[in-house]
Amino acid sequence: MSNSEKEIIKVFTGKSHYDINIGRNISQKAFEEILENYNDFKIAIITDSNVERVYSDFLQKLEKNDRVFTLSFKAGEESKNRKTKEILEDNLFELGFGRDTLIIALGGGVTGDLAGFIAATYMRGVPFIQIPTTLLSQVDSSIGGKVGIDHPTGKNLLGAFYPPSKVYIDIDFLKTLPNEEIINGIAEIIKAAIIQDGQLFNYLESKIERVINLEKGYIEKAIISSLKVKARVVEKDEKEAGLRKILNFGHTIGHSIEILSNFDIPHGRAVGIGMAVETLISEKIGILKLEEKERILALLKKSKLLDKSFKLSADEIIRKTALDKKSRKGVVEYSLIEGIGEAVYGINVEDKIVKKSLSEIGFL
Numbered sequence: 001m002s003n004s005e006k007e008i009i010k011v012f013t014g015k016s017h018y019d020i021n022i023g024r025n026i027s028q029k030a031f032e033e034i035l036e037n038y039n040d041f042k043i044a045i046i047t048d049s050n051v052e053r054v055y056s057d058f059l060q061k062l063e064k065n066d067r068v069f070t071l072s073f074k075a076g077e078e079s080k081n082r083k084t085k086e087i088l089e090d091n092l093f094e095l096g097f098g099r100d101t102l103i104i105a106l107g108g109g110v111t112g113d114l115a116g117f118i119a120a121t122y123m124r125g126v127p128f129i130q131i132p133t134t135l136l137s138q139v140d141s142s143i144g145g146k147v148g149i150d151h152p153t154g155k156n157l158l159g160a161f162y163p164p165s166k167v168y169i170d171i172d173f174l175k176t177l178p179n180e181e182i183i184n185g186i187a188e189i190i191k192a193a194i195i196q197d198g199q200l201f202n203y204l205e206s207k208i209e210r211v212i213n214l215e216k217g218y219i220e221k222a223i224i225s226s227l228k229v230k231a232r233v234v235e236k237d238e239k240e241a242g243l244r245k246i247l248n249f250g251h252t253i254g255h256s257i258e259i260l261s262n263f264d265i266p267h268g269r270a271v272g273i274g275m276a277v278e279t280l281i282s283e284k285i286g287i288l289k290l291e292e293k294e295r296i297l298a299l300l301k302k303s304k305l306l307d308k309s310f311k312l313s314a315d316e317i318i319r320k321t322a323l324d325k326k327s328r329k330g331v332v333e334y335s336l337i338e339g340i341g342e343a344v345y346g347i348n349v350e351d352k353i354v355k356k357s358l359s360e361i362g363f364l
């Protein structure tokens with residue numbers, strides 16, 4: 001993809017399809033297109049406090065149009081809950097939003113999940129557009145149609161399948177993103193490579209530094225390749241009856257770590273650690289070759305995903321995995337790997353193997 005070009009990926013859902021537009025500096029144009037396509041709609045841009053601050057000039061310009069309103073909430077995973085949903089819904093009613101409402105999620109995965117779930121239930125569902133602004137949301141959460149919020153019992157326990165009408169990915173948003181958030185997104189890119197795209201994995205092995213530095217051409221290639229992996233998987237299994245479960249590689253352990261750390265360890269980083277543990281599990285149960293295990297661990301290390309020290313106990317992590325919504329009758333089903341680019345799902349693993357794998361990564 002050259003500089004001025006933009007790439008379009010189509011995602012087919014059960015009934016129809018939606019487009020993902022990807023490019024640099026496309027958000028101005030995206031809004032012009034939205035205003036035209038939804039010319040008799042009232043538009044609510046839902047965003048978080050950080051994005052609202054960093055992009056205040058951009059938002060103020062948009063709000064000059066009397067059909068456009070910005071609604072924001074305090075940034076962070078702690079806001080992805082019923083309380084915030086309620087406040088934002090009250091705001092929508094107070095502003096007189098009716099059935100002719102378009103909701104735009106402008107922000108990271110927290111914003112997309114929350115705004116999408118509001119769109120799914122407001123007046124029994126109003127159209128919804130994703131404009132993801134973090135690397136993680138650009139490569140993962142903005143597509144696939146899963147929206148929802150957390151409950152103290154666990155993550156994403158209240159939600160819906162509600163595909164967006166369109167997704168605009170403006171790579172320039174990443175310029176203002178803190179480095180830690182880039183590392184978070186890298187985890188999901190590596191996941192896409194490990195589960196479905198061996199060629200992308202080879203590419204990342206030699207180019208990961210350039211991708212992390214957001215170098216032109218390299219970041220585009222990484223984003224587009226991982227989007228394609230996710231798009232092709234969710235098309236085959238929109239509602240997660242089977243194949244889609246492979247996207248959970250690294251997430252069984254990852255979610256437990258995320259929750260037990262009280263979200264101090266953010267999603268991407270937790271998934272990075274989870275992938276390391278689940279790679280060891282795959283090798284220990286005899287489905288993954290030693291050499292491939294080493295390559296995966298090396299890439300995770302090179303991406304700085306295994307840098308920090310961990311203070312959580314292995315037993316606690318294991319106990320938490322049983323509460324994950326993906327477990328059946330308390331028996332955890334892991335998505336693991338048989339090779340780089342080849343994932344499998346629905347695997348039961350003995351606790352002692354999980355524990356040994358956790359301890360090798362550094363959990364006591």
Ligand code: NAD
Binds near residue numbers: 140147174268
């Ligand atoms: P996030 O939305 O909290 O964003 C991370 C931080 O970056 C926030 O502080 C945010 O304010 C800030 N930020 C966002 N864009 C910015 C920009 N352009 N410049 C500067 N700062 C910016 O977190 P995230 O990592 O994007 O998403 C994580 C969430 O996504 C989790 O809740 C996870 O469960 C969810 N998720 C959902 C799916 C799905 O399929 N629905 C998939 C993966 C993850």
Ligand code: ZN
Binds near residue numbers: 251271
């Ligand atoms: Zn994830």
